[in-house]
Amino acid sequence: MAAAEELRETPDTLGAFPRLDEEQIAQVERHGERRPTHEGEVLFRQGDERYDFLVVLAGKVEVLDGDETHGRRIAVHGPGRFLGELSLLTGQAAFFTAVVREPGEVLAVPVERLRGLVSDSPALADVILRAFIQRREYLIGVGAGLKIVGSRYSHDTRRLREFAARNRLPHRWIDLDSDDEAESLLRGLGVAPEEAPIVIWRGKQVLRNPSTAELAGAIGLRDHGSGETVCDLIVVGAGPAGLAAAVYGASEGLSTLALEGVATGGQAGTSSRIENYLGFPAGISGAELAERATIQAERFGARISVSVEAGSLEQLNGHYLVTSQDGKEVQGRTVLIATGARYRKIPVPRLEEFEPTCVYYAATMTEAALCRAHPVVVVGGGNSAGQATVFLAQHAERVDLVVRERNLTDHMSRYLADRIERTPGVVVHLHSEVRELVGDRLLEAVVVEDGETGDRSRIEARELFIFCGALPVTGWLDGQLALDERGYLITGEDAGSTLPLETSWPGVFAAGDVRCGSIKRVASAVGEGAMAVRMVHQRQT
Numbered sequence: 001m002a003a004a005e006e007l008r009e010t011p012d013t014l015g016a017f018p019r020l021d022e023e024q025i026a027q028v029e030r031h032g033e034r035r036p037t038h039e040g041e042v043l044f045r046q047g048d049e050r051y052d053f054l055v056v057l058a059g060k061v062e063v064l065d066g067d068e069t070h071g072r073r074i075a076v077h078g079p080g081r082f083l084g085e086l087s088l089l090t091g092q093a094a095f096f097t098a099v100v101r102e103p104g105e106v107l108a109v110p111v112e113r114l115r116g117l118v119s120d121s122p123a124l125a126d127v128i129l130r131a132f133i134q135r136r137e138y139l140i141g142v143g144a145g146l147k148i149v150g151s152r153y154s155h156d157t158r159r160l161r162e163f164a165a166r167n168r169l170p171h172r173w174i175d176l177d178s179d180d181e182a183e184s185l186l187r188g189l190g191v192a193p194e195e196a197p198i199v200i201w202r203g204k205q206v207l208r209n210p211s212t213a214e215l216a217g218a219i220g221l222r223d224h225g226s227g228e229t230v231c232d233l234i235v236v237g238a239g240p241a242g243l244a245a246a247v248y249g250a251s252e253g254l255s256t257l258a259l260e261g262v263a264t265g266g267q268a269g270t271s272s273r274i275e276n277y278l279g280f281p282a283g284i285s286g287a288e289l290a291e292r293a294t295i296q297a298e299r300f301g302a303r304i305s306v307s308v309e310a311g312s313l314e315q316l317n318g319h320y321l322v323t324s325q326d327g328k329e330v331q332g333r334t335v336l337i338a339t340g341a342r343y344r345k346i347p348v349p350r351l352e353e354f355e356p357t358c359v360y361y362a363a364t365m366t367e368a369a370l371c372r373a374h375p376v377v378v379v380g381g382g383n384s385a386g387q388a389t390v391f392l393a394q395h396a397e398r399v400d401l402v403v404r405e406r407n408l409t410d411h412m413s414r415y416l417a418d419r420i421e422r423t424p425g426v427v428v429h430l431h432s433e434v435r436e437l438v439g440d441r442l443l444e445a446v447v448v449e450d451g452e453t454g455d456r457s458r459i460e461a462r463e464l465f466i467f468c469g470a471l472p473v474t475g476w477l478d479g480q481l482a483l484d485e486r487g488y489l490i491t492g493e494d495a496g497s498t499l500p501l502e503t504s505w506p507g508v509f510a511a512g513d514v515r516c517g518s519i520k521r522v523a524s525a526v527g528e529g530a531m532a533v534r535m536v537h538q539r540q541t
Helices: 022-029 111-120 122-142 155-166 180-189 212-219 240-251 266-270 286-299 351-358 365-370 383-392 414-422 522-540
Strands: 033-037 042-044 053-065 072-077 097-109 146-150 171-175 198-201 205-208 231-236 256-260 303-306 310-316 319-324 329-337 341-343 375-379 398-402 426-429 432-439 443-450 456-460 463-466 470-472 508-510
Touching: 022 053, 022 097, 022 111, 022 122, 033 053, 053 111, 072 122, 097 111, 111 122, 111 286, 122 286, 146 155, 146 180, 155 171, 155 212, 155 351, 155 365, 171 180, 180 198, 198 212, 205 212, 231 240, 231 319, 231 522, 240 256, 240 266, 240 286, 240 329, 240 522, 256 329, 266 286, 266 341, 286 303, 310 329, 329 522, 351 432, 351 443, 351 463, 365 383, 365 463, 375 383, 375 456, 383 398, 383 414, 383 463, 398 432, 398 443, 414 426, 443 463, 508 522
Parallel strands: 146 171, 231 256, 231 329, 256 303, 329 508, 375 398, 375 463, 398 426
Antiparallel strands: 033 097, 042 097, 053 072, 053 097, 146 198, 198 205, 310 319, 319 329, 341 470, 432 443, 443 456
16 A cells, blocks of 8 residues: 555646535435445456446545556545546546555446436536546546557557547557667567557557557447447548537437547547637637537437448448448448548659658647657648648747648638738748658658749758648449539439438438538538438438
């Protein structure tokens, strides 16, 4: 047992570790039961797929990153504090271990009753949800949870890190090339360096270069089904449109399943800051917005399965069959396609050579950490490029923004253009395009050509960020639904339907960036997702 002075409670910061009062504890007790605890008892372990919501009534509980004997302390909780974090609501495995250090008593609420507690007590629910969100932020900040060991030059290391970051999974990256801990850690696990990257989970469980689907399955991001043979609504894609449809569909009593290939939030989830979304005057990151929407959808009973990429859509016995690329099948009475669009690549030689290590299509804290004190180049003239430029300027040595248009405001919101012009360390190159990438193993510079004068200039850069328009994700439909000449889904009258968001197949709808004529804004995508649910009801009646 730790010495008494070492068992001081972790101070509450930003509402992450609140203490419940007697009235709130009484509300919790209506959904659970008291039970005694003894010193050294493990209440739940990192990696447990189901664990109770626990309120400490007496004694103290230590929260550890790792196991109960060698884990790193994250927090200590005493009477009135509750345990757990977002994984309790999202169905993910626990990212930490909870051990009783001073015997006492806890109040335990089984996870299946927690949703009832959240629904019955809005004020208490607000306290719990706020704490869970802040705790996830805290866990990410202290590097708890998964350990990813691999080289910064490895494409697979980057793939795993991006997957963890996009899904806001608590994790720590241990760089095989510069971290002294890496080799000793691999040696202790009996793993050769050439087998990296690896993911360490549940203390000593080693996943050797897992696919994103394998990693998602290990931590509970893939839904294993609820026993239903046919869903009321299958949502393909969990960006803003898909998440909105999941929220409204589930809240209105539709059995709703959302399938997402990479991470909830779609392209919006990669945005460092969304400042013009209604209701968030201080702005919000795309990842945070997606996380909150995901919690909201699952709170209403929607099921969301990540790393499940749709491979085909068929009509089957009056229903629709969606088959994933790994062969899993789900049936639905209706389908909403909200697969969005993916960023275009730029036609420049050697792009694929540098893509695994130095080229990015998103600008989040993961990318920012890699380009700290480096010169970087951002390519694009839209809001995504503008947001990335402002964000990266806080971390990079210098940011050069290469814009093909003659004016910064041709495709960018005025507020972003004005901010870029006021941001120190940003240089804008108008009516220009990237023509060459320079470097040996890593990017050293890009060559930019002025479209008006034909002059070329060399710009020092260690990372290249590309935000140059997008292509709709409709290839998996194999031409079965009506598309326009650019590959976007045609809906409404043009598709032969009286319902504005319905495609050429009755009962199959489209919303967000994948739809022909969409506005390409987060707010409009959310609106279309909500509208689609109303049309689902119309089609089913």
